[in-house]
Amino acid sequence: MSSIDVARVKADFPILKRVVNGHPLVFLDSAASAQKPIQVLEAMDRLARESYANVHRGVYTIAEEASAKFEASRAAVARFIGAPSTREVIFLRNATEAINLVAYSWARSNLVEGDAIVLTEMEHHANVVPWLMLAEERGIELRWAPITSDFVLDLDGLDELLHNAKLLAVTASSNVLGTINDIPLLVQAAHAAGALVLVDACQSVPHLVTDITAWDADFVAFSAHKMLGPSGIGALWARSELLEAMPPFLGGGEMIRDVTKTGFTTNELPWKFEAGTPAITEAIGWHAAIDYLEDLGMDNVRAHEVSITDYALGALEANFEDRITIYGPRDPAARGSAVSFLLQEIHAHDVSQVLDEYGVCVRAGHHCAKPLMRVLGVPATSRASFYIYNDEDDVDALVSALKNAEKFFAI
Amino acid sequence: MSGLEDLYREIILDHYRAPRNRGELPVPPAVKSEGFNPLCGDEVVLYLDVDDGVVTDLKIAGQGCSISQASTSMMSAAVKGKTIAEVRQLTRAFKALMSIHESKLEGEQDGSDLEDDLKGVRLGDLEALQGVVKFPVRIKCATLAWNTLIQGLDEAT
Ligand SMILES: Cc1ncc(COP(=O)(O)O)c(C=O)c1O
Numbered sequence: 001m002s003s004i005d006v007a008r009v010k011a012d013f014p015i016l017k018r019v020v021n022g023h024p025l026v027f028l029d030s031a032a033s034a035q036k037p038i039q040v041l042e043a044m045d046r047l048a049r050e051s052y053a054n055v056h057r058g059v060y061t062i063a064e065e066a067s068a069k070f071e072a073s074r075a076a077v078a079r080f081i082g083a084p085s086t087r088e089v090i091f092l093r094n095a096t097e098a099i100n101l102v103a104y105s106w107a108r109s110n111l112v113e114g115d116a117i118v119l120t121e122m123e124h125h126a127n128v129v130p131w132l133m134l135a136e137e138r139g140i141e142l143r144w145a146p147i148t149s150d151f152v153l154d155l156d157g158l159d160e161l162l163h164n165a166k167l168l169a170v171t172a173s174s175n176v177l178g179t180i181n182d183i184p185l186l187v188q189a190a191h192a193a194g195a196l197v198l199v200d201a202c203q204s205v206p207h208l209v210t211d212i213t214a215w216d217a218d219f220v221a222f223s224a225h226k227m228l229g230p231s232g233i234g235a236l237w238a239r240s241e242l243l244e245a246m247p248p249f250l251g252g253g254e255m256i257r258d259v260t261k262t263g264f265t266t267n268e269l270p271w272k273f274e275a276g277t278p279a280i281t282e283a284i285g286w287h288a289a290i291d292y293l294e295d296l297g298m299d300n301v302r303a304h305e306v307s308i309t310d311y312a313l314g315a316l317e318a319n320f321e322d323r324i325t326i327y328g329p330r331d332p333a334a335r336g337s338a339v340s341f342l343l344q345e346i347h348a349h350d351v352s353q354v355l356d357e358y359g360v361c362v363r364a365g366h367h368c369a370k371p372l373m374r375v376l377g378v379p380a381t382s383r384a385s386f387y388i389y390n391d392e393d394d395v396d397a398l399v400s401a402l403k404n405a406e407k408f409f410a411i
Numbered sequence: 412m413s414g415l416e417d418l419y420r421e422i423i424l425d426h427y428r429a430p431r432n433r434g435e436l437p438v439p440p441a442v443k444s445e446g447f448n449p450l451c452g453d454e455v456v457l458y459l460d461v462d463d464g465v466v467t468d469l470k471i472a473g474q475g476c477s478i479s480q481a482s483t484s485m486m487s488a489a490v491k492g493k494t495i496a497e498v499r500q501l502t503r504a505f506k507a508l509m510s511i512h513e514s515k516l517e518g519e520q521d522g523s524d525l526e527d528d529l530k531g532v533r534l535g536d537l538e539a540l541q542g543v544v545k546f547p548v549r550i551k552c553a554t555l556a557w558n559t560l561i562q563g564l565d566e567a568t
Contacts, residue, residue: 021414346477347451347475347476347477348451348476349450349451349476349549349552350476350477350478353415353418353546353549354415357414357415365450365451365452366452373452379451379452379453379454379474379475380451380452408415408419408424409424409427409477
């Protein structure tokens with residue numbers, strides 16, 4: 001029983017008809033990047049065939065069509081995350097670029113030596129390295145909120161960590177553990193301490209109903225490619241007061257109002273932060289992805305993921321008992337669908353190599369979260385992650401392939 | 412399953428399950444060298460005793476995927492008791508075996524240098540690792556032990 005008709009959904013994804021090594025493709029790596037439905041592919045194709053032109057520049061018909069579609073995509077993104085205004089949605093390359101924009105534009109004009117930023121031990125490198133670079137350059141102190149043995153944030157020392165801090169940079173959901181963080185609670189604590197909050201929403205916007213207003217955060221970063229859209233486009237949402245006050249990030253066309261030999265004035269929001277020709281076709285694909293998810297209903301998407309994750313956790317435990325270690329919360333209602341695990345002593349790369357032989361795609365490695373891997377005390381894990389096109393058969397295929405890996409590497 | 416069995420030959424799995432020469436040697440006189448492969452998180456630690464131009468003893472430590480650990484074990488068995496000149500030649504031959512695919516892809520070498528490197532060198536069991544070449548991302552796992560070995564030899568001599 002599922003809130004989503006997975007068979008119908010699967011039929012919309014051409015790649016899922018592929019056969020790999022003689023087996024039908026079982027794609028369990030959506031946390032890294034999701035597959036694209038035909039609706040997204042066709043929307044991008046249609047633009048290229050019918051209305052492609054650079055945006056905001058031409059006065060001819062197709063340029064106006066392309067510009068209107070591009071801005072309609074921004075409106076769809078804003079609506080999807082509950083943003084009050086399209087002026088606050090900046091189209092960028094991906095979440096990584098969005099976080100870097102905050103680090104360069106906001107942090108470098110607001111933070112001075114000795115200021116502190118609070119991160120958590122479960123951050124992706126995208127929300128770690130820009131701050132390490134800043135720390136090195138400016139003498140900024142980085143403080144790390146620890147995780148508990150239950151794989152959730154340890155909130156006991158939070159107020160102390162936030163004391164006099166200028167920013168809390170935190171993921172809404174861990175791409176390794178699956179843990180979903182309580183963003184409203186964290187934002188409240190941070191704001192009480194006078195710190196702003198940047199939310200890395202890469203793993204939450206694709207899977208959960210997002211209401212940015214309820215979060216009350218200051219910056220939110222996410223990517224299209226993890227939510228059925230194309231790679232090459234993502235967004236930063238930020239409060240307009242902050243964006244107005246921030247200096248531009250990259251300079252060039254589109255982001256200016258006027259340019260003389262001696263200076264320039266910046267364009268209004270959101271274009272102030274969109275230098276150069278943007279990802280036009282990709283924006284149109286992203287819009288189609290959002291339409292697809294909205295047609296399913298994000299409540300149904302979430303309900304389906306809770307149910308498939310529940311089934312997967314149960315199947316892994318039932319079949320591998322104490323031979324498997326799962327790194328993440330056990331309660332499917334308290335987590336996303338990324339399930340990281342180690343099977344006996346078998347290295348994650350060996351496991352995923354055997355799984356590939358059966359057409360099963362899982363991630364192996366440090367998942368761009370090396371500080372977290374060090375905390376967990378493992379060099380790598382395997383990670384299966386589930387999305388709208390995965391069903392219990394996919395979990396069964398995973399379990400059966402894992403049994404083969406176990407046989408293969410039995411000590 | 413042919414692809415997998417090519418990668419994980421029985422002799423490789425044997426070295427993975429029962430690695431040879433595990434342990435440590437006192438430093439000094441031994442030289443310690445460490446290698447790291449960021450992709451798999453493979454880690455190889457070697458302890459080398461070199462006496463009079465001969466690798467008289469070596470021990471291995473570290474952790475990682477089966478290919479890296481088996482390759483390290485096989486390397487240790489292959490080089491123990493050999494002269495440094497022999498070890499360097501064996502290393503070249505092994506790396507040539509591993510680079511056939513890569514250099515073909517990158518069009519770096521025309522293959523004749525590789526044949527020179529391989530000529531007259533008996534790789535023995537090490538040839539079982541040839542299947543790795545079909546899995547390009549795993550080549551670094553197989554060569555890690557040998558790169559770490561050369562690092563140690565450069566330090567010891
Ligand atoms: C939690 C999290 N943050 C950030 C990123 C980076 O996303 P992107 O590579 O699209 O910038 C990812 C994706 O791997 C992620 O899972």
